[in-house]
Amino acid sequence: MEDNKFCTGCGKPLEPGMQFCPQCGKVVSGSQTEEEMKKEAKEFGKALLDVRRSWLLFFLGIYAIPAIIAAAIALADAPAAASAIWSSTEFQDWLVSHGYHFTQMDIQNYFTTGASLALASGICALISFICVYLRKYWIIAVAACAIASVLCFWSIFGLFIGIMVTFMIVGAKDGFVDTAAPAE
C-alpha cells in the first residue's frame, strides 16, 4: 500500500507512515490501522452470521421436530380419531342439524390430509435446518423453508414465522460456504 499524501477526511497533508490524521483524527486509508479495522469488521460480520445461524437453527428445529412427530402421530391415529368423532352423538346431532352429509371416511380423509400437510411442512423445515447446519446449499435451505411456510398456511402464525425465517436465511446467505453457487 502506498502512503496517502493527503487526509481523505479534511485534506490536510500527511507524513508518510501516519496512522491517523493529526488534524481530524481520521484513520489514514491504506494504513496498517485501517487494514486491522477492516479485518475486525469482517470478523464481526462473521460472528453476526453465526448468531443469526443459531437463531435459524432454533426456529427451524423448534418447528420441524414437533411438527413431524405430531403429524406422524396424527396420521397413524386418523382412523381411530375419525371413528371416535363419528360415534359421538353430539357430532351426529351436529351433522343432522346442519344438514351435512359427511361420511366417516370423509372425516378420516380430512385428518389424513391435514396431518400429511403438517408432515410435509415439518420435513421441509428439517431439510432447511440441515442445510443451515451444514452451511451448504443455501438455495435449497431457502426453498425448503419457503415450502414449509406455504404448507403451514392453515396457521397464520406459522406462515408468518416461516416467511420471516425464509428472509433471515436469504439475509444470512454469506454465512453459507457455497454462496458462489449459481443463484437464480
Ligand SMILES: [Zn+2]
Ligand atoms: Zn484529516
